[in-house]
Amino acid sequence: MPELPDVEVFRRHLAATSLHRTVERVRVSDTTALRETSRPRLTRALSGQELTRTRRHGKHLFADLSGEGWLVMHFGMTGYLQHTKDGERPPRHTRVLVAFADGSSLAYVDQRRLGFVSLADAPDEYAEAHRLGPDALTLSAADLRDLLQHRRGAVKSALMDQELVAGVGNIYSDEILFHARIDPKAPAAALDQAAVRRLHRQLMRVLRLAADRGADPERLPDSWLLPHREDGAPCPRGNGEVRKFTMSGRGAFYCPACQRSTG
C-alpha cells in the first residue's frame, strides 16, 4: 500500500489525532518491527514525551519527540497507523502501540512485517544517512531533468529508485507515466524537455491529488490507470488496451497506444 500519498495520509492522521498528548507507555509486541533500536531504547525515548510535529520524506514518516529526537516509521507493503480512542481495541497485527495518558493510543500496524519503527536525531540527517533522494514533492522541473539526464536505464526504474527520488513506488510510477504519456521503458536520459515537463507536472498532480483523496482507490478518478490495472483492460482514455509487463521484478501496467513518448 504505502507510497508517498499513503504515507502523507498517515502523517495527517497522526497530526490530527496524536500530537501534544503525553506518552504513558509503549507496547512493542514484535521486536522485529524495530530497526536500529531496541525495546528499552524506544520505550525510554518515548515515555513521558509528546509528539510535537510531523514530517514526511518520501515513504518515511517522522514524529518529533518534544525535541528529544524523532520517531521514524516506514510502512513496507502493508503498514498503516491507527489512532484508537480510550477503550477501543487496536487493530490486529499491531506491532507497536503508543499509549497516551488520556487513554487513547496510536497503533503502528503491519501485517506482513516488511516495515519498521526506528529512532533518529533529525529527519534530514536520517534521510542522508540512509541515502534517500529528495522528496518527490520538493522537486522542480529542472531538478527532475538533471536527475534523469544522468541516469541510464528506463524512466520507470528511475522514478522508483528511492536514492534518486524518494516517495514513488510501483503503482504511482505507472500512474504518473500514464498521465504524462511516456513509455515506462523509455530511457530516462532520452526524454526531451517537453516530456520531462509533462512528467514533472503529472508527478506533482497525481501525488497531491491521491493524498487529498485519502490515497483511497475508491475515491480516485475512473480516468486514472489505477482502477484498470489488468492485462487487456480497456484504456481509461479510450485508446487501445492496458498491457502488463514485468520490470524490476514488479508487475507494471501501461497503455501502449497512449504512452508512445520515448524521447
Place this chain on the structure above:
DNA sequence: AGTACCACCTGACGGC
C-alpha cells in the same frame, strides 16, 4: 551503474 533474481513475511485468490 543497472538489472534480474531471491529473500524477507503473511494472506488472498484462482485453478484443480
Place this chain on the structure above:
DNA sequence: TGCCGTCAGGTGGTAC
C-alpha cells in the same frame, strides 16, 4: 472443501 501455486503498492543483498 482443501491444497497449491501465484501474486501483492516495500527494501536489501548478490551475482552478472
